Amino acid sequence: MSTREPNSQKVAIITGSSSGIGYATSLMLARNGFYTYASARNINKSASLQSIADAERLPLKLIQLDVTDDSSVKGAVEKIVSEKGRIDVLVNNAGYGLFGAFEDLSVDEIKAQFETNFFGVIRVTQHVLPIMRSKHDSGGIIVNVSSVNGHVPFPVISAYVATKFALEGLSESIAYELEPFGIKVILIEPGAIGSGFMKGSVMSNRALDPKSPYFEFVRKVSSKISSDHENATQPEEVAKTIVQAILSEKPEFRYVVGSDAVTLMQARKNMQYSDFQQMIQKIVQ
Numbered sequence: 308m309s310t311r312e313p314n315s316q317k318v319a320i321i322t323g324s325s326s327g328i329g330y331a332t333s334l335m336l337a338r339n340g341f342y343t344y345a346s347a348r349n350i351n352k353s354a355s356l357q358s359i360a361d362a363e364r365l366p367l368k369l370i371q372l373d374v375t376d377d378s379s380v381k382g383a384v385e386k387i388v389s390e391k392g393r394i395d396v397l398v399n400n401a402g403y404g405l406f407g408a409f410e411d412l413s414v415d416e417i418k419a420q421f422e423t424n425f426f427g428v429i430r431v432t433q434h435v436l437p438i439m440r441s442k443h444d445s446g447g448i449i450v451n452v453s454s455v456n457g458h459v460p461f462p463v464i465s466a467y468v469a470t471k472f473a474l475e476g477l478s479e480s481i482a483y484e485l486e487p488f489g490i491k492v493i494l495i496e497p498g499a500i501g502s503g504f505m506k507g508s509v510m511s512n513r514a515l516d517p518k519s520p521y522f523e524f525v526r527k528v529s530s531k532i533s534s535d536h537e538n539a540t541q542p543e544e545v546a547k548t549i550v551q552a553i554l555s556e557k558p559e560f561r562y563v564v565g566s567d568a569v570t571l572m573q574a575r576k577n578m579q580y581s582d583f584q585q586m587i588q589k590i591v592q
């Protein structure tokens with residue numbers, strides 16, 4: 308005989324809710340009935356999110372969480388467990404881009420990039436899994452926001468690309484371990500999205516030096532990436548994909564979002580690698 312849940316409303320937590328994809332996804336999850344913990348490292352930046360939620364009477368609560376800080380992650384998860392006793396959905400979304408030619412990147416800058424985009428996912432997921440697993444009957448969903456750059460390499464953002472390739476490998480591997488517990492892993496692979504991404508990105512210190520042998524190249528490619536982000540796919544499109552996947556009886560393992568991403572993914576899959584390299588070279592020339 309199964310016992311009734313004291314609280315049957317599903318609970319979601321999303322990282323990096325202060326802007327872009329995280330902001331849009333938090334609202335959409337709450338509008339679809341999930342009790343949504345919209346986490347951000349600085350919740351003051353999410354005041355407008357709370358205002359919308361209050362005006363619409365949405366089940367949304369802001370919570371402080373810095374994915375690079377163990378005690379912040381632990382504290383947030385403990386708070387959710389004490390308030391709701393369950394976590395059904397985790398959306399690992401927080402991230403930023405590190406720009407600069409590889410030779411100009413310091414090891415510390417690369418470590419910081421991994422600390423957020425890769426170890427941040429690991430840290431939050433490892434804290435959430437014991438809670439998700441304890442509700443074995445109802446299962447759970449982990450959505451990892453990767454990128455088209457989880458498959459498609461690009462110059463000037465090599466460290467960012469490396470974090471997303473790593474996230475793809477991690478997600479594919481842990482999906483096998485979590486399946487017996489009814490926990491699904493889903494990868495979201497957006498192309499260029501008109502979010503706060505370019506504003507939140509970091510240019511490597513040495514890349515800013517006009518004496519760098521890569522200075523002109525980095526400037527040119529960065530502004531190409533930047534202009535791709537103007538008039539790009541809106542964060543709401545990604546949010547819609549994430550929420551549809553979560554609500555689906557049988558979600559796919561990966562979702563590509565944006566026509567630019569679809570084109571690049573198909574090229575990566577179908578072209579000879581040398582032809583593909585030439586295509587990328589043409590894009591950045």
Ligand SMILES: NC(=O)c1ccc[n+]([C@@H]2O[C@H](COP(=O)([O-])OP(=O)(O)OC[C@H]3O[C@@H](n4cnc5c(N)ncnc54)[C@H](OP(=O)(O)O)[C@@H]3O)[C@@H](O)[C@H]2O)c1
Pocket residue numbers: 322323324325326327328329347348349352372373374375400401402403423427452453454455496497498499500501502503504505507536542
């Ligand atoms: N935009 C794109 O073109 C694109 C394409 C493919 C994939 N993605 C991925 O989509 C995800 C969301 O990015 P976005 O496009 O929505 O950009 P965004 O608007 O800049 O949002 C990034 C979010 O991550 C948060 N964040 C950064 N470091 C954090 C940390 N240590 N702890 C907690 N939160 C942190 C930011 O918080 P603050 O406001 O405090 O900085 C912000 O809320 C990222 O993983 C990114 O790699 C983006």
